Amino acid sequence: MSTEKIVAEPRTEFGKGAARRLRREKKIPAVIYGHGQEPQHLALPEHATKMALRHGGPNAVLELVIDGTPQLALTKQIQVEPIRRVLEHVDFVAVKRGEKVTVDVPVVVVGEAGPETLVVTDSATLQVEAEATHIPEQIEVSVEGLEAGTQVLASQVSLPSGVELLTDGETLVVNVTQQISAEALEAELEEAEAEAGIERDPSDDEVAEAEAAAETEESGDSE
Known part of the structure; x- marks a missing residue:
C-alpha cells in the first residue's frame, strides 16, 4: 500500500459552525491521535483527501504534513453525510513505518x-x-x-x-x-407457509387455471 502526502493545517476552532466554514472553504475537519500524544485537530484539502482515501481504501495510510513535519496516519473512521454524501470528518491514528497494526x-x-x-x-x-x-x-x-x-x-x-x-x-x-431452481424455491416457500399456517391469495395464473378447469368441467356436464 502506497502512502499519499497531504498538507494539513492545524485548526483551533471547533463546533458545527467552524466545521461548516471549513467545508465552504473546500476543507475537511480531521483529528489524529495515538502514540501517547494529545489529539491534533486538522483541516485537510477536500479534493486531495477524497482522492487519497478513495485510492487507499478503508485502511488508507496517508502522510500528513503538519507544520512541515510528516506524520504517517492510518484512517480509522470516515464520517459521510448520508443524503448528499459529503465527507464531514476523518479520524486518523498516528503510526510509524514498520509498526504492526x-x-x-x-x-x-x-x-x-x-x-x-x-x-x-x-x-x-x-x-x-x-x-x-x-x-x-x-x-x-x-x-x-x-x-x-x-x-x-x-x-x-x-x-x-x-x-x-x-x-x-x-x-x-x-x-x-x-443452486436452487425457481420451482424448488417456490415449493419450499409454500411448505414453509403451510407449516406456519399462512394462507396466501392465489396468483393470477392459478386463478386463470382454476377458471379454465371450471369452464371445461361445465362444458363436459352440458354435453
Whole structure:
C-alpha cells in the first residue's frame, strides 16, 4: 500500500459552525491521535483527501504534513453525510513505518465456481495484523471451479507475505451451495407457509387455471 502526502493545517476552532466554514472553504475537519500524544485537530484539502482515501481504501495510510513535519496516519473512521454524501470528518491514528497494526480488510471473491452453484460470502472482512505501510487493500478468495458443498474457512485463505490472520481460523468466509431452481424455491416457500399456517391469495395464473378447469368441467356436464 502506497502512502499519499497531504498538507494539513492545524485548526483551533471547533463546533458545527467552524466545521461548516471549513467545508465552504473546500476543507475537511480531521483529528489524529495515538502514540501517547494529545489529539491534533486538522483541516485537510477536500479534493486531495477524497482522492487519497478513495485510492487507499478503508485502511488508507496517508502522510500528513503538519507544520512541515510528516506524520504517517492510518484512517480509522470516515464520517459521510448520508443524503448528499459529503465527507464531514476523518479520524486518523498516528503510526510509524514498520509498526504492526490491526485492521479489518475487505474480502473479494474471484473466479467462477462450478456449474449450478451459488456462492455466498459469509464474512465480508477478515481481521489481520500487518505492517502499517503494507496493509492489503483487499483479500482475494478464489472459488474457481469449486463444487457445491465446498466451504472456505479463514484459515484456508491465502494472505500476502507479512500479513497475519487474527480472525478465528474456523470462521466461514465463503460457502458454495447448490443452486436452487425457481420451482424448488417456490415449493419450499409454500411448505414453509403451510407449516406456519399462512394462507396466501392465489396468483393470477392459478386463478386463470382454476377458471379454465371450471369452464371445461361445465362444458363436459352440458354435453
